[in-house]
Amino acid sequence: MIKANDPNRRSWINVESGSDFPIQNIPFGVFIPEDDIITIGTRIGDTAVDLSAMQQLGYFDEINLDEDVFLQDTLNDFIALGREINRDVRDRIAEVFDADNAELRDNDEHKAKILFPVNEVQMLMPVFCQDYTDFYSSREHATNVGTMFRDPNNALLPNWLHLPVGYHGRSSTIVISGEPVHRPKGQRMPPNADKPVFGPSVRVDFELEMAFITGEGKPMGQSISTAEAEEYIFGMVLFNDWSARDLQKWEYVPLGPFLAKNFGSSISPWVVTMDALEPYRVAGPVQEPEVLDYLKFEGDKNYDINLEVGIAPEGSTETTVCKSNFKHMYWNMVQQLTHHTVNGCKVNAGDMMASGTISGPTPDSYGSMLELSWNATKSMKMADGSERTFIEDNDTVIMRGYCDNGKVRIGFGEVSSKLLPAID
Amino acid sequence: MIKANDPNRRSWINVESGSDFPIQNIPFGVFIPEDDIITIGTRIGDTAVDLSAMQQLGYFDEINLDEDVFLQDTLNDFIALGREINRDVRDRIAEVFDADNAELRDNDEHKAKILFPVNEVQMLMPVFCQDYTDFYSSREHATNVGTMFRDPNNALLPNWLHLPVGYHGRSSTIVISGEPVHRPKGQRMPPNADKPVFGPSVRVDFELEMAFITGEGKPMGQSISTAEAEEYIFGMVLFNDWSARDLQKWEYVPLGPFLAKNFGSSISPWVVTMDALEPYRVAGPVQEPEVLDYLKFEGDKNYDINLEVGIAPEGSTETTVCKSNFKHMYWNMVQQLTHHTVNGCKVNAGDMMASGTISGPTPDSYGSMLELSWNATKSMKMADGSERTFIEDNDTVIMRGYCDNGKVRIGFGEVSSKLLPAID
Numbered sequence: 123m124i125k126a127n128d129p130n131r132r133s134w135i136n137v138e139s140g141s142d143f144p145i146q147n148i149p150f151g152v153f154i155p156e157d158d159i160i161t162i163g164t165r166i167g168d169t170a171v172d173l174s175a176m177q178q179l180g181y182f183d184e185i186n187l188d189e190d191v192f193l194q195d196t197l198n199d200f201i202a203l204g205r206e207i208n209r210d211v212r213d214r215i216a217e218v219f220d221a222d223n224a225e226l227r228d229n230d231e232h233k234a235k236i237l238f239p240v241n242e243v244q245m246l247m248p249v250f251c252q253d254y255t256d257f258y259s260s261r262e263h264a265t266n267v268g269t270m271f272r273d274p275n276n277a278l279l280p281n282w283l284h285l286p287v288g289y290h291g292r293s294s295t296i297v298i299s300g301e302p303v304h305r306p307k308g309q310r311m312p313p314n315a316d317k318p319v320f321g322p323s324v325r326v327d328f329e330l331e332m333a334f335i336t337g338e339g340k341p342m343g344q345s346i347s348t349a350e351a352e353e354y355i356f357g358m359v360l361f362n363d364w365s366a367r368d369l370q371k372w373e374y375v376p377l378g379p380f381l382a383k384n385f386g387s388s389i390s391p392w393v394v395t396m397d398a399l400e401p402y403r404v405a406g407p408v409q410e411p412e413v414l415d416y417l418k419f420e421g422d423k424n425y426d427i428n429l430e431v432g433i434a435p436e437g438s439t440e441t442t443v444c445k446s447n448f449k450h451m452y453w454n455m456v457q458q459l460t461h462h463t464v465n466g467c468k469v470n471a472g473d474m475m476a477s478g479t480i481s482g483p484t485p486d487s488y489g490s491m492l493e494l495s496w497n498a499t500k501s502m503k504m505a506d507g508s509e510r511t512f513i514e515d516n517d518t519v520i521m522r523g524y525c526d527n528g529k530v531r532i533g534f535g536e537v538s539s540k541l542l543p544a545i546d
Numbered sequence: 547m548i549k550a551n552d553p554n555r556r557s558w559i560n561v562e563s564g565s566d567f568p569i570q571n572i573p574f575g576v577f578i579p580e581d582d583i584i585t586i587g588t589r590i591g592d593t594a595v596d597l598s599a600m601q602q603l604g605y606f607d608e609i610n611l612d613e614d615v616f617l618q619d620t621l622n623d624f625i626a627l628g629r630e631i632n633r634d635v636r637d638r639i640a641e642v643f644d645a646d647n648a649e650l651r652d653n654d655e656h657k658a659k660i661l662f663p664v665n666e667v668q669m670l671m672p673v674f675c676q677d678y679t680d681f682y683s684s685r686e687h688a689t690n691v692g693t694m695f696r697d698p699n700n701a702l703l704p705n706w707l708h709l710p711v712g713y714h715g716r717s718s719t720i721v722i723s724g725e726p727v728h729r730p731k732g733q734r735m736p737p738n739a740d741k742p743v744f745g746p747s748v749r750v751d752f753e754l755e756m757a758f759i760t761g762e763g764k765p766m767g768q769s770i771s772t773a774e775a776e777e778y779i780f781g782m783v784l785f786n787d788w789s790a791r792d793l794q795k796w797e798y799v800p801l802g803p804f805l806a807k808n809f810g811s812s813i814s815p816w817v818v819t820m821d822a823l824e825p826y827r828v829a830g831p832v833q834e835p836e837v838l839d840y841l842k843f844e845g846d847k848n849y850d851i852n853l854e855v856g857i858a859p860e861g862s863t864e865t866t867v868c869k870s871n872f873k874h875m876y877w878n879m880v881q882q883l884t885h886h887t888v889n890g891c892k893v894n895a896g897d898m899m900a901s902g903t904i905s906g907p908t909p910d911s912y913g914s915m916l917e918l919s920w921n922a923t924k925s926m927k928m929a930d931g932s933e934r935t936f937i938e939d940n941d942t943v944i945m946r947g948y949c950d951n952g953k954v955r956i957g958f959g960e961v962s963s964k965l966l967p968a969i970d
Binding site: 309 | 676677679682703704705708709711712713714715716717718719721727728730731732733735741742743744747766767768769790793796797798799800801802803804805808809810835838839840885886888889890891892893894897966968969
């Protein structure tokens with residue numbers, strides 16, 4: 123067992139029951155405390171932990187680290203150290219915050235420099251993402267979309283069961299939870315029209331996704347095998363891949379989604395490590411037909427992560443519109459990364475690879491309004507009595523995710539972002 | 547007239563007749579002289595000019611610049627200063643190297659620190675490109691592809707004449723001229739097969755493209771109009787968008803090209819500024835049907851840039867296989883950038899936006915082997931007697947580009963890259 127995952131460990135930092143951030147989580151993020159400088163940190167309960175301060179005060183002396191490894195404005199360099207060093211750091215954090223360890227617990231001077239109430243720090247983008255890839259790996263989602271827009275009897279395209287379909291997204295507009303996103307303008311072709319019109323999208327949607335963040339890959343030209351892939355995956359975040367369905371429908375043939383997607387994507391701020399998710403491995407769906415040899419793998423590569431999406435209209439309470447689970451994914455992250463690099467494509471530390479919309483088998487588990495409203499043929503009722511087929515201006519969309527095996531709950535917190543009106 | 551563009555200026559640096567780099571060009575690039583440090587530089591004739599050394603020696607004192615503006619390993623920060631400052635620097639370089647200016651010409655000590663034979667410096671990637679977009683803006687290319695793979699009578703898809711179709715590429719595998727690229731492995735579906743096979747691509751192609759490099763865009767959510775777009779375009783490079791046609795055909799529906807493209811793209815090292823290209827503006831093709839208002843523009847937005855592609859088999863001389871011209875592009879760069887940002891998409895300094903394959907109207911002007919060999923139904927004869935339908939292992943593909951209005955020739959040099967065999 124990974125040392126930091128010990129389910130029996132308790133911390134001397136208070137952790138409320140049901141918290142996403144017990145001592146067994148120890149995610150990594152980047153934050154700035156009030157009147158202080160940017161640092162890499164972790165979170166236990168509702169306490170943000172300044173790892174650069176910890177290092178300066180000697181708490182990581184037993185690990186061979188550069189002295190400024192945590193004094194960074196992104197996790198990229200830390201991630202690039204590799205999973206072994208990342209694990210050593212996480213294990214050491216678990217040790218320092220163990221209820222029985224007095225080193226820091228009883229040092230008020232140090233605690234004042236290291237610990238901050240999480241609501242008094244500003245979370246920043248955890249990584250600099252040069253390249254962002256979006257997969258399309260939920261069979262249920264691909265089947266729903268194919269059924270609505272093509273042919274219910276041939277909903278999956280011929281390649282879908284043979285390879286994890288994916289495409290490149292735009293990294294410049296990936297923002298952190300809390301940052302609003304503006305409704306995009308663009309071209310759409312109204313039904314029965316003979317020419318397109320221009321204006322704000324009238325079908326803005328969320329997509330419930332998760333993204334994994336890669337380590338430093340092999341040199342360009344080389345491939346990462348399924349046996350090696352886990353060494354190149356650092357951790358995961360919640361990912362809302364904002365989408366404009368009307369722009370998408372008009373623009374996406376033949377080269378794929380473009381303006382319909384690149385106006386914004388929102389992520390949760392704490393990167394939960396693959397180490398922390400280890401206890402929640404599960405088998406994925408059976409893959410039939412059999413995949414090509416390079417996509418075969420051994421062991422359980424899916425993860426049991428409960429997911430939910432809420433919509434909060436302006437000035438109103440939130441209504442849950444979707445409950446899904448990451449375990450439904452047909453193609454797993456190991457296969458995605460292997461496929462992505464089988465042609466020699468270079469992967470850098472901090473790159474993001476998102477899952478695609480995570481829809482489950484039941485209508486209440488569909489991960490987008492497109493599916494929940496079945497292409498606007500039905501609406502979702504909000505707590506304030508209003509109805510939604512797509513997202514309205516000033517709605518806030520909130521996604522949450524957590525694992526719970528009855529012993530320990532490991533969560534991702536949330537990604538929450540408000541859709542502002544289009545800018546004139 | 548932009549000061550540096552004076553066609554009558556001569557330099558005290560020798561410039562061979564027919565050079566791509568007369569005193570009127572003054573492109574920007576990044577290089578490292580032997581036993582020295584990385585610097586931003588320019589090129590006149592066959593002489594590389596170290597701009598950080600020039601600045602340290604006081605030659606830019608009249609311009610308000612940070613002292614390390616040229617002591618960078620990319621052009622990004624310099625580009626982000628904006629076109630006015632970029633122009634001041636280029637104008638000042640023209641002045642310093644003017645045949646009649648003795649400041650540097652007669653200072654041998656300074657010259658020893660500033661000037662290097664271009665073949666004694668190593669060129670590096672000129673920018674750090676976070677996001678790379680590839681358009682599909684040659685009507686001839688889109689028509690050829692549509693004719694081969696879909697329907698000659700409806701070769702263009704319905705959206706093509708209404709918007710500049712584009713998609714996101716991967717920036718991590720954009721490399722500089724001289725760097726080899728490995729043949730990619732991947733899945734393809736052989737004709738009449740019932741399942742895909744895996745192995746090295748058997749249809750590796752070049753795509754003759756040019757890319758423009760953007761300045762620092764507006765904040766996310768805001769749009770750049772056609773009237774504003776030129777202020778956000780720094781310059782251009784030659785761009786070979788390596789493509790694997792067999793992988794592409796199997797993977798690209800519905801989300802676009804992915805592994806077929808992201809194994810490598812090659813660029814020329816010197817960024818020719820839009821200022822230098824000013825004398826070569828021409829009108830583009832008439833756009834019919836009329837475009838939507840946001841895509842309308844005033845003035846000439848195309849450029850008359852002669853382009854050619856050669857293939858040099860291992861150990862053999864080069865054979866020219868294509869002569870085209872950038873002026874054929876249906877959608878211009880101003881429209882591309884405006885469309886890209888109309889939804890609020892953020893553009894950063896150093897981003898690349900490639901044109902898509904630049905095919906002309908005649909068969910010898912097609913910008914890819916796919917078109918030149920008309921989907922492998924005919925072959926191109928090489929100087930050594932061998933034939934090509936696609937690119938073979940160890941072939942070198944060379945692209946060149948230049949403008950010539952009878953008074954001044956401004957060129958891009960070349961992008962040359964060798965296709966190595968797939969790595970086992």
